[in-house]
Amino acid sequence: MNPQLRQRLIKLGTVAALGISVFAAGLLNRPATALAQDMAHNTYMVAAGAFSSANAELLAFAPSYLKVHRGDTVMWHINSFHNVHIGEKPVDLVTVQEVGGKPTPVLNAAVGFGNIKTGETYTGGDVSSGLPLGPDASPVFSVVIDIPVGIYNYFCDVHPGMTGIIEVVADDEAIPSPAEVNASAQDEIGGQFMSASPVAAAKAAEASPVAKDGTLTVSLGVGNVGRVYYGQFLPYFGTIKAGESVTWENPADSVEVHFVNAIPYSDQTLPDFTPLPPAGEGQPPILAVGPGFLGTTQTGATVANGESFNSGAINPGDKFTLTFNDPGVYAYTCHIHPGMNGVVIVEPAS
Numbered sequence: 115m116n117p118q119l120r121q122r123l124i125k126l127g128t129v130a131a132l133g134i135s136v137f138a139a140g141l142l143n144r145p146a147t148a149l150a151q152d153m154a155h156n157t158y159m160v161a162a163g164a165f166s167s168a169n170a171e172l173l174a175f176a177p178s179y180l181k182v183h184r185g186d187t188v189m190w191h192i193n194s195f196h197n198v199h200i201g202e203k204p205v206d207l208v209t210v211q212e213v214g215g216k217p218t219p220v221l222n223a224a225v226g227f228g229n230i231k232t233g234e235t236y237t238g239g240d241v242s243s244g245l246p247l248g249p250d251a252s253p254v255f256s257v258v259i260d261i262p263v264g265i266y267n268y269f270c271d272v273h274p275g276m277t278g279i280i281e282v283v284a285d286d287e288a289i290p291s292p293a294e295v296n297a298s299a300q301d302e303i304g305g306q307f308m309s310a311s312p313v314a315a316a317k318a319a320e321a322s323p324v325a326k327d328g329t330l331t332v333s334l335g336v337g338n339v340g341r342v343y344y345g346q347f348l349p350y351f352g353t354i355k356a357g358e359s360v361t362w363e364n365p366a367d368s369v370e371v372h373f374v375n376a377i378p379y380s381d382q383t384l385p386d387f388t389p390l391p392p393a394g395e396g397q398p399p400i401l402a403v404g405p406g407f408l409g410t411t412q413t414g415a416t417v418a419n420g421e422s423f424n425s426g427a428i429n430p431g432d433k434f435t436l437t438f439n440d441p442g443v444y445a446y447t448c449h450i451h452p453g454m455n456g457v458v459i460v461e462p463a464s
């Protein structure tokens with residue numbers, strides 16, 4: 115044998131032997147039952163939300179129904195501003211809390227910060243991942259499932275109706291593999307976008323860019339098409355005469371709040387949440403709902419040329435109206451939904 119080749123084989127053999135001995139040492143150190151369980155454990159991925167073209171976002175967990183064995187890991191891929199809350203029912207994103215003796219709308223700490231860390235073991239009860247806040251937020255949240263056979267609901271507290279189910283089945287019940295679960299999750303996501311797309315296209319085609327009776331009506335997205343919403347103003351482009359108005363409507367069946375923010379959005383430095391000192395030692399931070407989120411312009415206001423405006427969050431079923439007295443081009447956006455932009459052209463009154 116070539117001495118060089120021989121040398122390499124010896125090296126390889128040493129490495130392999132080392133690997134086997136480490137593996138064997140591992141075997142000897144653990145009880146046989148624990149090993150048997152470990153070998154069977156899988157990690158299942160669940161998408162928390164998904165995106166498609168035309169600024170379409172799915173506000174759903176996929177797969178929405180997941181079967182696991184006790185000891186498996188469920189790993190959520192957090193694809194947008196979502197939390198994972200395993201429990202009885204969802205809780206409000208914003209709550210009112212006494213701050214300095216004054217009732218103040220704040221980010222619900224139970225939603226914002228959670229009470230279980232990624233990678234920990236879920237042994238039952240009400241647990242929450244927290245929200246992906248800040249630049250270091252992880253897009254992944256996982257728990258090891260250590261709960262009895264049964265059906266468990268979980269929620270995104272940010273998006274009403276965004277729910278999922280984990281069913282823990284008996285150890286001897288055969289269930290789909292992680293690869294099979296991934297494939298069916300992709301089918302669920304694709305199916306939702308495919309069925310929503312023609313409905314959204316028809317609604318976009320219906321939207322009139324012309325004011326009627328002095329008001330241009332702009333829909334904030336398409337509403338609820340399955341669990342898909344479209345980050346679009348419909349129509350995204352429209353004309354009115356000076357002195358006429360634009361009314362933005364968030365459809366009642368919408369699953370998202372939206373904003374109407376002037377471009378340039380001079381309010382963009384205003385925070386959506388303002389950090390306040392915690393109530394006490396070891397208490398979670400308090401994030402007061404800030405002026406960016408609350409808005410700086412009342413509905414019904416008149417906007418002058420070059421004036422900034424911020425509607426604040428427009429909830430499903432709510433409207434926001436502005437009157438434009440000066441001819442010009444008014445571009446606007448929704449600051450929480452990148453790519454959601456619109457333009458109003460105000461023509462001179464004839």
Ligand SMILES: [Cu+2]
Nearest residue numbers: 372373448451
């Ligand atoms: Cu929006």
